[in-house]
Amino acid sequence: MTLVKPLISQARVGYGEVMQLRVAVWGTGNMGSTAIRSLLAFPGLALSAVITSSPDKTGTDAAEFAGLDDTTGISATTDVDAALADCDAVAYMASGDIRPDDAAADIERCLRAGRHVVTPALYSLYDPTSAPEELRERLAHAAEAGGASLFVSGVDPGWGNDALAVIAAGLCTRIDTIRCQEIFDYSTYDQPYSVRVLCGFGESMDQVPMMLLPTIPTMVWGGNVRLIGRGLGLEIDEITEELERRPLESAVDNVMGRFEAGTQGAFWLKVIGKVEGRARIVIDHITRIDASCAPEWPKPDQGAGDHRVIVHGDPELTITVRADVPGGTRADGGNTTATNRLLGALPWLAQQKPAIYDGLDVPMRSENPAAVEAYRWS
Numbered sequence: 513m514t515l516v517k518p519l520i521s522q523a524r525v526g527y528g529e530v531m532q533l534r535v536a537v538w539g540t541g542n543m544g545s546t547a548i549r550s551l552l553a554f555p556g557l558a559l560s561a562v563i564t565s566s567p568d569k570t571g572t573d574a575a576e577f578a579g580l581d582d583t584t585g586i587s588a589t590t591d592v593d594a595a596l597a598d599c600d601a602v603a604y605m606a607s608g609d610i611r612p613d614d615a616a617a618d619i620e621r622c623l624r625a626g627r628h629v630v631t632p633a634l635y636s637l638y639d640p641t642s643a644p645e646e647l648r649e650r651l652a653h654a655a656e657a658g659g660a661s662l663f664v665s666g667v668d669p670g671w672g673n674d675a676l677a678v679i680a681a682g683l684c685t686r687i688d689t690i691r692c693q694e695i696f697d698y699s700t701y702d703q704p705y706s707v708r709v710l711c712g713f714g715e716s717m718d719q720v721p722m723m724l725l726p727t728i729p730t731m732v733w734g735g736n737v738r739l740i741g742r743g744l745g746l747e748i749d750e751i752t753e754e755l756e757r758r759p760l761e762s763a764v765d766n767v768m769g770r771f772e773a774g775t776q777g778a779f780w781l782k783v784i785g786k787v788e789g790r791a792r793i794v795i796d797h798i799t800r801i802d803a804s805c806a807p808e809w810p811k812p813d814q815g816a817g818d819h820r821v822i823v824h825g826d827p828e829l830t831i832t833v834r835a836d837v838p839g840g841t842r843a844d845g846g847n848t849t850a851t852n853r854l855l856g857a858l859p860w861l862a863q864q865k866p867a868i869y870d871g872l873d874v875p876m877r878s879e880n881p882a883a884v885e886a887y888r889w890s
Contacts, residue, residue, distance in 0.1 A: 533858050534560035536599040536627075538618065539606035540569060540577045540588060542703060543632060543667060546844070546851045547603045549578035554852070555887040556859050556880045561595035562588040565606070579839075592621070601628040601858050603851075608633030609710065616647060619662065623654040628861045629662045630854035637664040638674070638735030640868045641742065652868055661861040662868045666736065668694055669850035672819045672833060673736040673795055674871030678743040680821045680831055687825040690740060691794045695810055696817035698801050699766040700841040707768060711779075713801040714771040717759050721776070729753050729783045733795045737785035740793050743872045748785040748793065756780045764802040777805035816842040 535557050537547045544562075551559040552574075562574045567590060574586045589595055596602070602622045608615035608631075615633040622629045636643040637651075655662055666673060673692045681687055698707050707713050712721025722728065734751050741748045760777035763770055771777070778800040785793035798809050812818040813832060823829040835845030853876075860879040861869065878885055 532556055532558045533600045533628075533862060534558055534598065535601045535603055535855070535858065536561035536563060536595045537574075538563040538592075538595075538602055538604045538622075540564050540566075541605070541607065543847060543851060544603075544605035545577040545579070546847045547605050547855065548574050549580065550848065550851055550855055551603070552578070552580070552584065554855055555878075556884045557855060559584065559586055560599040562586060563592055563595050564588045564590060566590075596622065596625045596627055599627060600862070601630070603855060604629055604631035604633055605851075606633060608635070612636075616651070620651055620654045623651065623660045623662060624658045626658040626660050628660045628858060630857055630861070631662075631664055632667045632670065632850065632854065634664050635666070635732045636735060637662075637868065638666060638670070638733075638870065639739040639742070640664075640870055642735060642738045648868065655866040655868060659866050661864050661866055663854065663857045663861055663870070663874055664868075665850070665853055665857075665871055665874075666733075667847060667850045668797075669819065669846055669853065670736075670871060671849070671853045671876065672821065673733065674739050674743070675874075675876050676831065676833075677740045677793075677821050677823075678872065679876070680823050680829055681744050684823050684825045684827060684829055687744070687823060689792055689794065689824040690744075691796065691820075691822040691824070692736070692740075693796050693798070693810070693820040693822060694817070695798045695812050695820070696800070696843065697803050697812070698799060698843075699764070699803075700816055701843045702767045702841075704768045707801070711799065712757075712776045714775045717757060717774070717776055724755055724757075724779060724781060726753065729755075729781055733783040734785075736795055737783060737793045739871060741785060741787075746787060746792060748787060750786040750789070752784045752786065754780075754782040754784065758806040760802065760805055762804075764804070766801070771801050777801050778809065780806070780809055817846065819846065 537544050569588045572588045574584045619629050677690050710723045730751050738748050758778040759774050763773045780798050782796040784791050819833045821831045835849050837845050837848050857874045
């Protein structure tokens, strides 16, 4: 970690004539720790603070959350005002799954303080045009009042469910259907609450888990479906859901403990955007707790997981993406790309008029000057 101290010390002086943006990370969980790790080496950005809601984490060095050996000198704090006073932007990585109102209030607070915000926490703002009007206007007014901007993109990863699909479609002469597909084995995804409670692995087949309840998938991914359609001149007039679940045939053990035979072992979820009854844009998740479950369903080409964009048309086009990080799992790699899509948007956001932006607005290419981008090379 030889880059940690130089980057932190340059937080105010920047790369020559180019200033770095100082970024506070709000949240220290799965995505928060990933954002901390990325910010310690991200060109044009510098970690300035870590905000936590847990008093017992106060004083913990940022490096500990990211699993790094070298200390940063930046300690977690519950003092939001102090953190906001010393940053230009906030990577809001606290969960919004079961606390969307609290997440929206936190983000509004940041925007009114004049801090740009990037976050995966507010599903309904993946496509701002179809978001609830009250929420959209409330945050748009906060952005205007503070002179700041907001970008929301998902964790699975967001760019795979919006920008990449639109880019892939541009390589085709004709499009019948676009499918954004996540295929993952969760046995190495050491997040017991998400895996067992939200997704239902290891739980009774008689009980549908929270993330798979009717209308919840549309709430989470419907915005991506509409966003892709909008980017390609298609107005989605209906979104439906399809769900298949399979039980484990035998008990399995992994990093999260034992998952008993007969409990949920796999699901295939489809969120389907239709036009005049015809499926046009599909976001589907094929997720297992063990590779042995539902063997006839699609599997990753290699390792624990793949993300794919499949365009059925002329030509038939499949783009397969996988990401790995040193010492991490395939899920950690996916989370890193989702985080870096958000962080990479900050230099662009800082140059825009105050507003809410989406995955079609924010360019995939970095807006950093070439001299700053050169720091990516190791």
